[in-house]
Amino acid sequence: MAQEPRATAAKTTARITDLRTLRAIAHPVRLRLYEVLATGGPATASKLSAYVPGAPGSLSYHLRQLAEHGYIEEAPELGKDGRERWWRAIPGGVRWSNADFEGQPAGREALASAQQVLVARQLERLHAWQAAGAEQWGPDWAGAAVATDTVLHLSLDELREFAADLHAVMNKWGEASRAATQGARRGDDTDREQVFVFTHAFPFDDRPGPSRGNPA
Template identity: 45%
Template structure:
């Protein structure tokens, strides 16, 4: 599972954590913890209170799941942002994370946790797409710019790896860019892609 960076990319490991531990994968495989990670990616450092408002979950539940994520090294506290001793801010530790089935092959527990994490990720991607389809009529100009595409290609495993590198480099460049100072209103946009062997 590639979270942010392709295997052969020059920047593949720059800030991207390679995961092989079952405990970390199990933490990622939880739907709400997965959502917290996404919220921190979109919003940046946040408190449990702000994450509670963002997700609609109780502050106590958010705090519990933040502790689980902190225990496996996926999030960390940012004490310099706190205005008093009671306020606790949290941020992502890594720009992204990745794992591969070959990395987990020697550990059945980690392999199972990795498969669960990948399944949760796919489920959430499909849910987001369905939610967009159900509400796209009220989306205004976004309805004309949202896109979907698919292609059938004939590739070797190495060529598929090269293709993934090119696609993810484009997404990484757009993600890392500084937004222009043009007063235009920007919203979070979710883009996902999968490439794998299949048959019609």
């Protein structure tokens, strides 16, 4: 992996609004490649193979697909010769709205596939932490980690407000994280690690009788 030698142009990934782009990112290898580039900095397919299972040739194909759909871009200034092909992530992440795919015949299937890939990756990270996180990171980090859940009784508007509050908190700490990352690249003294955060909030019904979402 390599440190960014300069700031990239002011661009971010676009919100996904078409099925072709959604299918392109809904692939475990491509999602993992984007994650590694986004958190670890620019790299070649060969360097990425140390973090993402697969032969460099296969990873190169997936990297080209990510570039075609606006998730990464080439970083030619990092190559020492014409044979090295370096890639960098375009910030912004992977995001879409289900509403953009309503009415498309294959929309529901594509959304389900993409959501399964994302949830599988989230659970993979959680299982890795549960299996060896405390031993790997030590008692201080283990004590600072958060695991919580609750059941709330909310109206539709209250759930929307709750979601907005969560977004505000995530944005606040996202800005702080980005500022700290830039400081670390300038050589500031820091004691930071990557911290994975994911939340889900959705209606459910485990009461006896017909379910609202699945009426008898």
